[in-house]
Amino acid sequence: MKKEPDFNYIFPFTIFILFFLTAIFTGGYVMADDETLETPAYESSVVNLPDPVYESDISLEETLRARRSVREYSDRPLDLTQVSQLLWAAQGITADWGARTAPSAGGLFPVRIYLVASDVEGLTQGSWEYDPISNTLTIVKEGDMRRDLMAAALGQGPVGNAPATIVISAIPEITEAKYGDRSMRYIDQEVGAVLQNIYLQCETLGLGTVAIGAFYDDQVAEVVGTSATVRLIMPVGVVED
Ligand SMILES: Cc1cc2nc3c(=O)[nH]c(=O)nc-3n(C[C@H](O)[C@H](O)[C@H](O)COP(=O)(O)O)c2cc1C
Incomplete structure (x- = not known):
């Protein structure tokens, strides 16, 4: 069946x-x-920076003579070309093996550079980390940080008024692995070279800056959103006519 x-x-x-x-x-x-x-809410979390230029109309000697701390800025924004040039001056790569514009003990390069962008054409307001190898900025935290950063810098006006502030920090462990107790001394000497590079580059670009050493370390690190050790901050703006 x-x-x-x-x-x-x-x-x-x-x-x-x-x-x-x-x-x-x-x-x-x-x-x-x-x-x-x-x-993320921002359009691009990684921004490619324009290539730096390697010449200017002012000689090194004129630049050294003209360098001054500038604490008042016009309300004009910065642009990416200026930002790129400043960050290159701070830590740009200048040799195939990784050497940079500033010397570094043992060629270990512990310095980390952040940019707090408040009024920069092409950058969302916030803190950005500079990668000198790829010549890019990567967003760390979004928002207008001027008030908080100024409060962390004992209320110093230039920090609250600048269109951008460069935050020079370092990862001490990188240097400590080789130099132990002498590391912080080496790191601060490297930071000194970086700060002078930024001062001089500002001079050639018609920008003004001032080294700011008086601030609450942890408060600045929190505003920026970094676990690196903050050593110095430098507000940057267009010099008033
Ligand atoms: C390590 C260091 C920390 C500084 N900290 C501050 C600061 O917190 N606030 C400030 O207004 N200037 C600060 N300055 C800038 C000095 O006041 C300035 O360099 C000095 O008055 C000499 O003036 P010049 O830079 O125009 O030659 C600092 C400078 C250095 C090198």
Whole structure:
């Protein structure tokens, strides 16, 4: 006798398929939602900087003679070309093996540079970390940080008024691994070279800056969003006419 087909399995099988498809689609939407939540609000979290230029109209001697601390800035913004040049002066790579514009004990390069951008064309307001190898800035924290940074710098006006502030920090462990107790001395000497580079580069660009050493270390680090040790900050702005 011919055996009738058994349809008993069709109902549970259909339920299973429906459940499976529902799980895929709803799962997909949930994932899409999560991804949307994780997508940062700013348009680009990594910004390619323009290439630095290697010549200027002013001689080194004139630049050294003209260098002064400037504590008042016009309300003009900075642009990416100026920012790129300043960051290159601070820590730009100048040799194939990684040497930079500033010397470093043992060629260990513990210095880390952040830019707090308050009014920079092409940059979302916030703190950005400079990568000298790729010549890029990567966002660390978003927001207008002028008030908090100024408060962390004992209320010093230039920090609250500048369109950008360069934060010079370091990772002490990098130098300590080789030089132990002498590390902080070496790091601060490197920071001194970096700060002078920034001063001189400002001079050639018609910008003004001042080295600010009076601040609460932890408070500045918190505003910037770094675990590195902050050593010096330098507000930068266009010099008033
Ligand atoms: C390590 C260091 C820390 C400084 N800290 C501050 C500071 O907190 N606030 C400030 O207004 N100037 C500060 N200055 C800038 C000095 O006041 C300035 O260099 C000095 O008056 C000489 O003036 P000049 O830079 O125009 O030659 C600092 C300078 C250095 C080198």
